[in-house]
Amino acid sequence: MIPFFRLDRQQEVIKEELNEAIQRVLNSNWYILGKEGEQFEEEFSRFNNTKYGVGLNSGTDALQIALRALESEKSEVITVSNTAIPTIAAIYAANCKPIFVDTNPETHLIDIDKIEEKLTNKTRAILPVNLFGQAIETKKIKAITDIPIIEDCAQSIGMTENDSLIQCHSFYPTKNLGAYGDAGAITTNDWEIADKCKKIRNYGQTNRYHHVMKGINSRLDELQAAILRVKLKRVNIWNQKRRDIAKKYSKELTSVVPPTEKNNHNYHLYVVKTPKRDQLKEYLEKNNIKTEIHYPTPAHLQPGYPEFHYLKGTLSVTEKQAKEILSIPIYPELTQEEIETVISKINGAEFL
Numbered sequence: 001m002i003p004f005f006r007l008d009r010q011q012e013v014i015k016e017e018l019n020e021a022i023q024r025v026l027n028s029n030w031y032i033l034g035k036e037g038e039q040f041e042e043e044f045s046r047f048n049n050t051k052y053g054v055g056l057n058s059g060t061d062a063l064q065i066a067l068r069a070l071e072s073e074k075s076e077v078i079t080v081s082n083t084a085i086p087t088i089a090a091i092y093a094a095n096c097k098p099i100f101v102d103t104n105p106e107t108h109l110i111d112i113d114k115i116e117e118k119l120t121n122k123t124r125a126i127l128p129v130n131l132f133g134q135a136i137e138t139k140k141i142k143a144i145t146d147i148p149i150i151e152d153c154a155q156s157i158g159m160t161e162n163d164s165l166i167q168c169h170s171f172y173p174t175k176n177l178g179a180y181g182d183a184g185a186i187t188t189n190d191w192e193i194a195d196k197c198k199k200i201r202n203y204g205q206t207n208r209y210h211h212v213m214k215g216i217n218s219r220l221d222e223l224q225a226a227i228l229r230v231k232l233k234r235v236n237i238w239n240q241k242r243r244d245i246a247k248k249y250s251k252e253l254t255s256v257v258p259p260t261e262k263n264n265h266n267y268h269l270y271v272v273k274t275p276k277r278d279q280l281k282e283y284l285e286k287n288n289i290k291t292e293i294h295y296p297t298p299a300h301l302q303p304g305y306p307e308f309h310y311l312k313g314t315l316s317v318t319e320k321q322a323k324e325i326l327s328i329p330i331y332p333e334l335t336q337e338e339i340e341t342v343i344s345k346i347n348g349a350e351f352l
Contacts, residue, residue: 002329002338004290005174009333010238014230021226028222033202036225041185043232044169050162050187052194055220056201059154059170059184063090065218066150066166066186067125069196072096075124079152080110081298081311082318083129087152088299096124100300100308102315106260108132108271108325111317112140123147130156132294132327133176133242133268134261138163158239159264166193171228176242176268177235179224241332242267245339249328252343255352256280256326269294270330272346277326279351284328287345292327 011018025036037055045053056062063086067077073095079087081100091098099118104111110128126145128136129152138149138161153160154170157177171183186197196213199206204215246267250258256272259265271294274280281291298318300308313319328342346352 001288002290002334002341004292004327004329005331006333007173007178010331014234017230018227021230022223025222025226031222032219034222036222036229037220040220040225040229040232043229044185045187047158047232047235048160048162048167048187050167051189052187052191054186054188054194054197054201055225056184056186056197057218057220058086058182059152059168059172060086060090060093061201061216061218062168062170062184062186063087063127063150063152064093065197065200065216066168066193067091067094067096068200069166069193070125070148070150072124076120076122077125077127077150078110078115078118078123079127080129080131080318081300081308081315082108082131082295082321083152083299084154084295085299085302085304086154087127087129088305091127098299099123100311100315100318102317103321105317105321107134107262108259108321109134109136109263112137112144115141116144119145119147125150127152130154130160132259132271133159133266134259135159135161135264137161137263155268156264156266157268158235159266161264162187162189165190171224176239176266177228177231179228181224183220183224183228185220238332239266242330245330245332245334246270248339249330249343252347254347255349256346267330269327271325271327273321273324274326274352275324276351277324280346280349281326283349283351284345289342289345290329293325294327296322298322 041053077096126149149164151164151167167187169185171179200215201218204211204213256274300311
């Protein structure tokens, strides 16, 4: 069996350093908002070539807190429907309304040429999603409007150009930089934004029992920060291994449409397209190769968001892609034998 994702192989390589980091936190007897978190914020912001980092409980909270820092309540946020539902949940949590733009048929990212027609006097932020690991060209968005860009970088660690006002990151365990639980962060070059985000994540406090604004509990704990510090040193190497596997896939897969790489890409996911997606998924399952669909139902068609069902058919590229995309295994610890097996089985599917 070739699993879609394996964390145990990565963990085996770095387990001694992980154990040391965890023990360091236990010995410190300090678990929330301590030195590990502060050092991770510094190291992560430096990794992203930004001035400030804010450790948080999740990538979802990063998006919500970023919107709150812009004081965007009751405003509109332009985004996409082909995303994990946490993107949309975060917009609602910040008391904003998502406005959906269709996607580019090649990159699967927001169609920049269609953003302008969605702008209104209620638009407070543009929230593009760096889907599958490919970063949006924020310079092109800024050429259209000066509305703040909050970049959803949950899948694009190390790839963003940081031209956006705020970058929101997720360290969910399956991410290229993954914690061992929920964790997230914000990076920015704006001190005022960073300061607001730090207050919001800790109940709006400036110091103990002094609350200057409404906030929530979204603090990156010391154990996760220590684990992330160990892994952060290796992210560039792991990203390159993913790109190497992707290059081989793109060169040798002959019966499916490979991803289009127009921008910086870390291949968090390697997503192929075929009109016979469901048949291919079933075929690979029978051949002991696990695959996933990211994401089978766009946000505007989800039963939990009936207010957007009227959009059915209007986001035609998004809806078409959702029926054709399939994510195949890609992670740094895949063996050459496993990679060759995936390629040979897909190329050998006679129905394609």
